[in-house]
Amino acid sequence: MDRRITKKDDDASGKERPTLKTLAFMTGLGVTTVSRALKDAPEIGAETRRRVQLVAKQIGYRPNRAGVRLRTGKTNVISLVLNTEHELMSFVSDIIYGVTEVIADTPYHLIVTPYSRSQDPLDPVRYLVETGSADGVIISRTQPNDPRARYMLERGIPFATHGRTDMGLVHPYHDLDNYAFAGEAVRYLAGRGRNRLALVTPPVGLTYYGHTVNGFADALSEVGASEVPFNTVSIDHTIEQIRMRTAQLMRRDNRPDGIVSSAAAATLAVVAGIEDAGLKLGRDVDVVSKQSSDLLHLFRRELLVVNENFRLAGSELARAVLGWIGGKEPGSLQSLSKPSEVLPYRG
Amino acid sequence: MDRRITKKDDDASGKERPTLKTLAFMTGLGVTTVSRALKDAPEIGAETRRRVQLVAKQIGYRPNRAGVRLRTGKTNVISLVLNTEHELMSFVSDIIYGVTEVIADTPYHLIVTPYSRSQDPLDPVRYLVETGSADGVIISRTQPNDPRARYMLERGIPFATHGRTDMGLVHPYHDLDNYAFAGEAVRYLAGRGRNRLALVTPPVGLTYYGHTVNGFADALSEVGASEVPFNTVSIDHTIEQIRMRTAQLMRRDNRPDGIVSSAAAATLAVVAGIEDAGLKLGRDVDVVSKQSSDLLHLFRRELLVVNENFRLAGSELARAVLGWIGGKEPGSLQSLSKPSEVLPYRG
DNA sequence: TTGGCAATCTGTAACGTTTCAGTATACTGG
DNA sequence: CCAGTATACTGAAACGTTACAGATTGCCAA
Numbered sequence: 001m002d003r004r005i006t007k008k009d010d011d012a013s014g015k016e017r018p019t020l021k022t023l024a025f026m027t028g029l030g031v032t033t034v035s036r037a038l039k040d041a042p043e044i045g046a047e048t049r050r051r052v053q054l055v056a057k058q059i060g061y062r063p064n065r066a067g068v069r070l071r072t073g074k075t076n077v078i079s080l081v082l083n084t085e086h087e088l089m090s091f092v093s094d095i096i097y098g099v100t101e102v103i104a105d106t107p108y109h110l111i112v113t114p115y116s117r118s119q120d121p122l123d124p125v126r127y128l129v130e131t132g133s134a135d136g137v138i139i140s141r142t143q144p145n146d147p148r149a150r151y152m153l154e155r156g157i158p159f160a161t162h163g164r165t166d167m168g169l170v171h172p173y174h175d176l177d178n179y180a181f182a183g184e185a186v187r188y189l190a191g192r193g194r195n196r197l198a199l200v201t202p203p204v205g206l207t208y209y210g211h212t213v214n215g216f217a218d219a220l221s222e223v224g225a226s227e228v229p230f231n232t233v234s235i236d237h238t239i240e241q242i243r244m245r246t247a248q249l250m251r252r253d254n255r256p257d258g259i260v261s262s263a264a265a266a267t268l269a270v271v272a273g274i275e276d277a278g279l280k281l282g283r284d285v286d287v288v289s290k291q292s293s294d295l296l297h298l299f300r301r302e303l304l305v306v307n308e309n310f311r312l313a314g315s316e317l318a319r320a321v322l323g324w325i326g327g328k329e330p331g332s333l334q335s336l337s338k339p340s341e342v343l344p345y346r347g
Numbered sequence: 348m349d350r351r352i353t354k355k356d357d358d359a360s361g362k363e364r365p366t367l368k369t370l371a372f373m374t375g376l377g378v379t380t381v382s383r384a385l386k387d388a389p390e391i392g393a394e395t396r397r398r399v400q401l402v403a404k405q406i407g408y409r410p411n412r413a414g415v416r417l418r419t420g421k422t423n424v425i426s427l428v429l430n431t432e433h434e435l436m437s438f439v440s441d442i443i444y445g446v447t448e449v450i451a452d453t454p455y456h457l458i459v460t461p462y463s464r465s466q467d468p469l470d471p472v473r474y475l476v477e478t479g480s481a482d483g484v485i486i487s488r489t490q491p492n493d494p495r496a497r498y499m500l501e502r503g504i505p506f507a508t509h510g511r512t513d514m515g516l517v518h519p520y521h522d523l524d525n526y527a528f529a530g531e532a533v534r535y536l537a538g539r540g541r542n543r544l545a546l547v548t549p550p551v552g553l554t555y556y557g558h559t560v561n562g563f564a565d566a567l568s569e570v571g572a573s574e575v576p577f578n579t580v581s582i583d584h585t586i587e588q589i590r591m592r593t594a595q596l597m598r599r600d601n602r603p604d605g606i607v608s609s610a611a612a613a614t615l616a617v618v619a620g621i622e623d624a625g626l627k628l629g630r631d632v633d634v635v636s637k638q639s640s641d642l643l644h645l646f647r648r649e650l651l652v653v654n655e656n657f658r659l660a661g662s663e664l665a666r667a668v669l670g671w672i673g674g675k676e677p678g679s680l681q682s683l684s685k686p687s688e689v690l691p692y693r694g
Numbered sequence: 695t696t697g698g699c700a701a702t703c704t705g706t707a708a709c710g711t712t713t714c715a716g717t718a719t720a721c722t723g724g
Numbered sequence: 725c726c727a728g729t730a731t732a733c734t735g736a737a738a739c740g741t742t743a744c745a746g747a748t749t750g751c752c753a754a
Contacts, residue, residue, distance in 0.1 A: 008514075017478075017479070019709090019710055019711085020710065020711070021710075029733075029734085030733070030735070031710090031711085031715085031732045031734090031735090032712080032733080032734055032735075032736095033732080033733055033734070035711070035712065035713095036712090036733090039712095043733080044732070044733080045729070045732055048732080048733085060477075062477070062478050062707095062713070063710080063711075064417070064710050065416075065480070065707085065710095066413050066416035066417035066422075066709080066710075066711090067417055067709075067710030067711040067739095068710080068712085069412075069413035069416075069711090070411070070413035070414055070417050070709090070710080070711070070739045070740065070741090071711040071713085071738075071739055072711075072712065072739085075413075077458075082443075084447060085446070086445045091718050092439070092440035092443070093438070093442070094440070094442050096429075096443075096459055096461075097431045097461065100431060100459065100461035101431070101461075104461070107447035107460045108481070109456060109460075110459050110460075111424075111449065111456045111458050111459075112443055112457050112459060113456075114444065114447035114448075117714095123516070130364070130407075130409070131364075131409050131412070132364070133412070133456070135366060164404075171561065178730095191730080193736085239645065240739085241639065243645075254749090265642070268642055268645040268646070269645065270705075271645070271713090272645045285365070294586065295612070295615055297714055298590075298615040298616065298618070298619045298646075299615070299645075299646055311743065341420070366739090366741085367740065367741070367742095368740080373707070376703075376704085376706075377703065377704045378704090378705095378740090378741085378742095379703075379704060379705075379706095379742080379743090380702080380703055380704070382704095382741070382742065382743095383742090386742095390703080391702070391703080392701080392702060394702085394704080410738095410740080410741075411739085411740050411741070413739080413740070414709095414739075414741040414742090415740080415741055415742085416709090416741090417708095417709045417710065417711090417740080417741070418708075418709055418740075418741040418742050418743090419709085419741075419742065420709085468737055497747090517727090550722085616722065687743030
């Protein structure tokens with residue numbers, strides 16, 4: 001046997017990052033044994049196992065991600081796919097923080113995969129799947145018939161959606177009950193005597209657009225109020241557009257006396273529009289708005305708010321993906337948050 | 348030669364992701380040749396090179412990240428290290444988008460590495476460096492004497508800081524000129540006849556705290572105005588705290604008639620506090636505030652704003668890190684943004 | 695002719711991990 | 725005492741890539 005001295009036969013020297021080989025050398029075992037001992041394989045003697053684990057802890061052994069990934073295909077990465085144009089502000093950081101909270105004491109890393117308006121939303125997902133860059137994926141801006149969900153379901157890659165789909169396919173999701181939100185909002189406004197209501201909708205095409213619109217409509221007929229159509233804007237429009245069109249709306253004869261808004265940023269614009277039209281919030285019109293951080297009441301105390309917790313959403317989505325990766329049933333990884341009740345300014 | 352048939356000798360079948368071996372088989376070359384042809388090595392014949400690259404493009408070859416990483420140590424990852432408690436809202440998503448914009452057409456992925464208040468800020472950085480999880484790092488909340496920067500400089504890992512240090516060590520950074528910001532703000536207020544000014548500072552301990560305070564002080568004496576001390580808050584305090592203490596401040600005899608605020612969220616609280624004290628913005632007191640999205644003017648049109656572009660910051664930071672990784676001089680990768688001028692509400 | 699050299703190309707080893715197919719030892723029941 | 729088997733361990737191969745150290749060919753100068 002021609003046994004040449006190779007570069008690393010003088011292992012366990014000191015400065016280099018320890019590997020299984022280092023551990024094997026230190027314990028006098030084979031790398032196979034060390035590998036199995038570290039993952040509590042049953043065919044390793046109890047004492048050996050403890051010994052290996054002790055040494056590993058002592059010298060701060062951390063498995064090399066590239067090694068694991070190359071051998072097993074497991075990336076220990078989950079990817080959050082984000083639209084870099086639409087996603088409104090604070091939203092994103094909260095979700096990210098929620099996700100990181102959950103994966104903090106797992107080996108998982110979070111990578112952010114962006115896509116822009118010009119691209120097909122399927123592109124980034126296809127990239128992730130084709131290159132095997134992640135073990136799990138989180139997507140938002142979910143549509144009733146979502147090609148991304150369908151694609152990942154076909155390829156068998158675990159994912160979770162922020163928002164539900166409606167394709168008769170089962171997969172993990174987290175969503176706010178926007179049907180309930182819109183309903184609560186309408187009932188609250190009706191309780192204050194408002195009966196000509198307008199809705200600032202979510203982006204047309206997303207699933208929760210439908211939920212919101214339905215909740216709004218159903219509650220309207222329940223309380224016997226009427227809708228003032230306001231289809232010219234959604235929360236995806238710019239501040240300027242929303243503001244202008246709200247002002248137009250509020251100058252009409254049959255202007256609404258109550259508005260339900262699906263997002264805080266849009267609400268700022270709506271209020272500006274209302275005031276542009278010379279009307280006063282709380283007197284001429286009441287506005288109920290979702291918000292994700294507690295800013296609207298600083299803005300105008302007359303605003304009526306419903307809180308949505310995006311940090312929670314991030315956590316739930318991460319939990320769902322990890323659960324699926326871990327072998328749980330996708331159907332058991334779905335969660336729906338109730339919105340808070342409608343909150344007027346308190347003291 | 349005992350040449351056993353191994354699992355993958357029947358390569359190039361179709362469904363599997365193509366590797367160098369696949370390309371080698373298809374072109375009839377060795378994997379070494381293919382590898383070098385793809386990176387335009389000079390010792391490969393021009394025609395061979397073109398041929399390999401053509402085939403590679405045709406079948407959509409993408410180098411396996413784990414393979415490259417294992418072999419070379421290059422991760423093709425850059426990490427953004429974030430504090431999950433302090434970082435204020437929209438801030439974060441803008442930076443992320445800025446970063447992703449720059450790395451979009453590079454092989455780099457962005458991973459978000461969080462740390463919480465309870466932890467030593469050095470922890471996540473140490474983790475990244477020790478596990479070799481990234482080729483480059485971006486940190487924020489930079490301090491004059493920043494242990495993280497020092498640590499990474501020692502280890503020789505490329506990084507960029509959002510904000511400058513003051514340790515006599517040179518490294519890439521991007522920063523807003525907060526000295527200029529505070530100065531402009533003071534001069535603007537003085538121009539409106541305000542001469543008893545207070546400052547809502549950045550978090551004590553961060554480098555730009557000093558810049559801001561100095562810019563404020565120097566401009567004060569330049570214009571002959573006086574400072575009303577307001578050291579009880581910084582923009583790291585909660586909305587409630589800022590609001591309460593502003594109200595207290597504004598009820599005192601020697602209350603300021605002008606306030607400079609270092610962050611939009613704090614400004615909301617400041618305004619609330621002003622109004623709690625029964626005073627009117629624009630009449631009793633003027634407020635100049637930095638903001639990163641165009642919301643403050645919707646909030647109160649009397650506010651005077653200075654814009655800070657965090658998306659640009661993200662791009663600059665990413666460019667800086669990539670530049671350093673690519674071998675440029677760290678000293679050449681520093682950039683300082685001028686703040687916008689002070690903007691009153693326009694029509 | 696021959697030695698040298700440039701131009702192209704190639705096999706092998708190595709990065710760190712897990713899995714497959716064992717091997718060595720001790721113990722069991724007949 | 726032996727076959728059979730459970731227990732505890734091990735070497736080699738493989739994942740996909742790059743670097744090192746050649747190998748082969750053709751050409752030119754001496």
